[in-house]
Amino acid sequence: MMNSVILNAATRLLVSLLVLFSIYMLLRGHNLPGGGFIGGLTGATGFVLYAIAHGTEATRAALRVEPQNIAMIGLGVALAAGVSAAIFGDAFFTGQWLFLGATEDDKGLPLSSVLVFDIGVYLVVFGSILTLVLALEEEV
Amino acid sequence: MELLVAVMVGVMVAASVHLMLARNVLRFIFGLILISNAANLTIFAAGRLTPERPPLIPEGADAPAAQVANALPQALVLTAIVIGFGLFAFALTLVYRTYQTLGTLNSDEMRLAEPRGEDGS
Amino acid sequence: MSWTLASPIIIPFATAVLAFLFRRGPEGRWLSVIGAAALLIASGLLMAEVWAEGVVAAQMGGWAAPFGITLVADLLSAVMVVITGITGLAVAVYALADVDARKEELGFHALFQVLLAGVCGAFLTGDIFNLYVWFEVMLIASFGLLILGGRREQLDGGVKYVTLNLVSTILFLSAVGLLYGMTGTLNMADLHGAVQEVDNPGLLVTVAVMFMVAFGVKAAVFPLFFWLPASYHTPAFSVSAIFAGLLTKVGVYALVRVFTLIFTTDVAYTHTILLWVAGLTMITGVLGAAAMNDFRRILSFHIVSQIGYMILGLALFTPLAIVGAVFYIVHHIIVKANLFLVAGVAKRIAGSTDLAAIGGLYRTAPLLGLLFLIPAFSLAGFPPLSGFWAKYVLVKASLDAQSYWIAAVALVVGLLTIYSMTKIWGAAFWTPHPEGRAPRLTDLPARDRAALLVPIASLAALTCVIGFYPEPFVVFAERSAAQLLDPAAYVGAVLGEASGAAAEAGPGLAEPEGGQ
Numbered sequence: 001m002m003n004s005v006i007l008n009a010a011t012r013l014l015v016s017l018l019v020l021f022s023i024y025m026l027l028r029g030h031n032l033p034g035g036g037f038i039g040g041l042t043g044a045t046g047f048v049l050y051a052i053a054h055g056t057e058a059t060r061a062a063l064r065v066e067p068q069n070i071a072m073i074g075l076g077v078a079l080a081a082g083v084s085a086a087i088f089g090d091a092f093f094t095g096q097w098l099f100l101g102a103t104e105d106d107k108g109l110p111l112s113s114v115l116v117f118d119i120g121v122y123l124v125v126f127g128s129i130l131t132l133v134l135a136l137e138e139e140v
Numbered sequence: 141m142e143l144l145v146a147v148m149v150g151v152m153v154a155a156s157v158h159l160m161l162a163r164n165v166l167r168f169i170f171g172l173i174l175i176s177n178a179a180n181l182t183i184f185a186a187g188r189l190t191p192e193r194p195p196l197i198p199e200g201a202d203a204p205a206a207q208v209a210n211a212l213p214q215a216l217v218l219t220a221i222v223i224g225f226g227l228f229a230f231a232l233t234l235v236y237r238t239y240q241t242l243g244t245l246n247s248d249e250m251r252l253a254e255p256r257g258e259d260g261s
Numbered sequence: 262m263s264w265t266l267a268s269p270i271i272i273p274f275a276t277a278v279l280a281f282l283f284r285r286g287p288e289g290r291w292l293s294v295i296g297a298a299a300l301l302i303a304s305g306l307l308m309a310e311v312w313a314e315g316v317v318a319a320q321m322g323g324w325a326a327p328f329g330i331t332l333v334a335d336l337l338s339a340v341m342v343v344i345t346g347i348t349g350l351a352v353a354v355y356a357l358a359d360v361d362a363r364k365e366e367l368g369f370h371a372l373f374q375v376l377l378a379g380v381c382g383a384f385l386t387g388d389i390f391n392l393y394v395w396f397e398v399m400l401i402a403s404f405g406l407l408i409l410g411g412r413r414e415q416l417d418g419g420v421k422y423v424t425l426n427l428v429s430t431i432l433f434l435s436a437v438g439l440l441y442g443m444t445g446t447l448n449m450a451d452l453h454g455a456v457q458e459v460d461n462p463g464l465l466v467t468v469a470v471m472f473m474v475a476f477g478v479k480a481a482v483f484p485l486f487f488w489l490p491a492s493y494h495t496p497a498f499s500v501s502a503i504f505a506g507l508l509t510k511v512g513v514y515a516l517v518r519v520f521t522l523i524f525t526t527d528v529a530y531t532h533t534i535l536l537w538v539a540g541l542t543m544i545t546g547v548l549g550a551a552a553m554n555d556f557r558r559i560l561s562f563h564i565v566s567q568i569g570y571m572i573l574g575l576a577l578f579t580p581l582a583i584v585g586a587v588f589y590i591v592h593h594i595i596v597k598a599n600l601f602l603v604a605g606v607a608k609r610i611a612g613s614t615d616l617a618a619i620g621g622l623y624r625t626a627p628l629l630g631l632l633f634l635i636p637a638f639s640l641a642g643f644p645p646l647s648g649f650w651a652k653y654v655l656v657k658a659s660l661d662a663q664s665y666w667i668a669a670v671a672l673v674v675g676l677l678t679i680y681s682m683t684k685i686w687g688a689a690f691w692t693p694h695p696e697g698r699a700p701r702l703t704d705l706p707a708r709d710r711a712a713l714l715v716p717i718a719s720l721a722a723l724t725c726v727i728g729f730y731p732e733p734f735v736v737f738a739e740r741s742a743a744q745l746l747d748p749a750a751y752v753g754a755v756l757g758e759a760s761g762a763a764a765e766a767g768p769g770l771a772e773p774e775g776g777q
Contacts, residue, residue, distance in 0.1 A: 037222060068281070068368070069281070072277070072281040072282060072371065073278070073282070075274065075277070075278050076275070076279075079271065079274050079275060079278070082271075083271060086264060090323055091319055091320055091321060091322060091323045092264065092266075092271075092321050092322070093321045093322040094322045094323045095322065128226070132229055132230075132233060135233070136233060136236070139236075139240070165420055168424055169424070172424070172427050172428065176427075176431050176434075178435075179434045179438065180434075182435045182438045182439065183435070183437070183441070184438075185442070186438045186439055186441055186442025186443075187442065188442075212441075212447075213438075213441070216390055216438070216441075220393075220434055223397045226401060227397065227400070227401065227427060227430070230401065230423070231423050231424070234404070234416070234420060235420065237408075237411065237416060238417070238419070241411070241413055242413060242416065247420075250417050250420065250421075251417075252414045252417040253414045253417040253421075253491055253492065253494070253495050
């Protein structure tokens with residue numbers, strides 16, 4: 001933890017920016033560079049910065065949920081995305097797509113189990129990185 | 141191009157073997173990190189290096205228009221990097237904890253689990 | 262069909278998530294037991310299907326082989342998954358009494374279930390890169406389990422385990438890359454055909470040897486076994502038992518798989534190396550065990566020596582030898598896990614695993630004595646227990662193949678195994694306790710006693726069943742060996758069925774990604 005006014009002030013802004021950017025990276029990931037892993041890393045970077053500026057206790061309080069639990073919930077979400085193919089009678093991990101408001105020549109808003117899987121990956125990466133970093137920070 | 145990458149892999153492996161032969165466990169881990177990157181490069185080169193376009197399929201088409209780079213090794217390397225990242229993060233944490241607990245990183249002095257003498261080793 | 266194949270992987274993962282979220286209460290450990298029981302049922306269903314229909318395969322995500330990731334189960338895979346279910350359930354019950362609340366809070370049950378998922382995944386995958394991924398899943402979970410609790414010896418053993426396994430991992434990865442570079446495929450069934458067409462057989466053998474070394478580290482064969490006796494005696498007993506039963510056997514399984522399915526182009530060279538490795542592994546393991554004076558360390562070295570027998574079966578590469586190898590793996594997992602569980606009870610009631618510090622168990626806890634003797638005699642190969650038949654088949658196979666020296670080695674190592682087992686028996690059970698204590702099973706709380714002894718008794722009963730009625734198991738091993746030596750069914754199930762299914766469900770397969 002560092003006591004620097006500039007860092008403290010900048011962190012508040014940077015954390016929200018990084019988290020927002022990480023969600024952007026997550027959502028564009030299916031067709032463009034990005035995705036759950038990159039997004040999770042970016043998001044975790046935001047909270048690592050927060051931990052450097054405000055200490056680990058404040059970070060844990062800001063996260064509300066324990067990072068280990070976030071990672072495990074992410075694993076559950078990713079697994080659920082794979083298992084969801086069972087409802088439609090497809091093989092394990094078959095992508096399921098729903099095109100909201102699709103018309104003849106417009107795909108509408110594509111929602112898919114692939115995205116749900118990516119959100120799971122995001123949470124796993126986010127949670128496990130923060131688990132590791134916070135544990136290391138607390139020991140030093 | 142493949143030759144160049146092959147030479148690079150060779151140099152990296154040589155350097156990492158040098159590091160891994162050290163008694164210091166931290167050096168060993170650094171050697172591992174280096175050699176894992178050499179392995180990634182090996183996979184990458186094994187998929188043939190071509191100075192072509194990235195393997196992206198244009199909107200509306202079913203196949204890439206011209207010859208593109210092999211996408212599979214890229215996917216493999218990406219997976220390997222992600223896994224390696226997790227493993228080495230763990231390994232570094234472990235080495236750090238070990239140093240704190242045992243007070244040494246010299247592998248010759250790490251004999252707690254296998255005490256000297258009792259088995260003559 | 263795809264779901265019977267995927268469920269042994271899905272169930273432990275789902276259990277891991279739930280068990281972790283409930284890790285602070287008693288629900289976590291019961292979820293783990295329920296999950297392990299569900300895994301056993303799922304594996305039983307898979308086994309029934311494979312037994313009835315032959316090799317079954319499924320493509321993940323509906324991507325046709327050899328492009329997608331294939332899950333495939335032949336009899337060997339199926340029986341390995343069943344054994345994983347059995348040991349998983351036994352250890353999950355044992356852990357009720359063995360693992361303390363602190364380790365549970367750190368996530369013992371979740372790690373344990375992830376380990377089971379990784380092991381099942383490794384047995385069921387039909388893709389060599391996917392095999393690497395499952396190895397890593399397994400490895401990460403085992404790292405966590407090994408150092409859980411963070412005692413000094415655990416960290417010390419952990420460093421050796423982690424570093425050497427990482428080396429093998431990287432070797433495996435490079436070998437996969439080079440193999441892909443030569444053949445252009447990663448699907449194991451497809452590789453079976455593709456390696457026949459490689460122009461440079463020398464290079465292929467080099468890659469085969471890389472795989473041999475990488476899996477050899479995992480399987481703990483001579484001269485790559487040093488991490489095993491350095492670490493297996495340090496963690497909780499439940500962890501030791503599951504490691505001893507399953508982890509090295511995944512390495513053996515991988516060796517059997519690639520050296521029966523893919524690298525059979527130069528059997529005279531590769532399998533001769535394996536034969537030497539097998540002999541030396543048996544000898545060094547058993548000699549190492551003879552020098553030890555700790556319950557768990559003796560057992561750890563015996564894992565190494567027993568691995569030699571399994572490799573021997575693979576190395577001889579005759580139908581009978583493969584039968585022996587399959588039989589041996591099945592028998593060994595049950596027996597070895599059980600011996601570590603017995604060691605845990607001995608430590609609980611007598612206070613140590615150091616043979617010099619305990620004793621008198623036979624007089625005061627005769628039931629434990631009996632439960633030790635069954636797996637111990639089986640390990641040493643006493644008739645009519647399961648180990649006897651396993652060794653008998655292997656020795657007969659080596660005599661048939663006119664490899665007399667390896668048969669002699671196998672017999673001598675069997676004798677030395679008896680020596681180690683009698684050493685444990687004499688020190689822990691027969692001689693009086695050095696501090697004059699009278700360790701009794703009744704000292705344990707009733708609930709703990711049930712949780713500790715029921716798994717041990719069940720596994721011992723299973724050993725006896727295999728021993729007294731070996732016929733169905735040998736028939737099973739024969740069918741399994743026939744599948745391994747003639748991979749046509751395996752290849753057909755993976756590639757043939759995929760092309761058939763693609764033709765049949767062509768439009769349906771294209772649908773999910775069709776929106777692009």
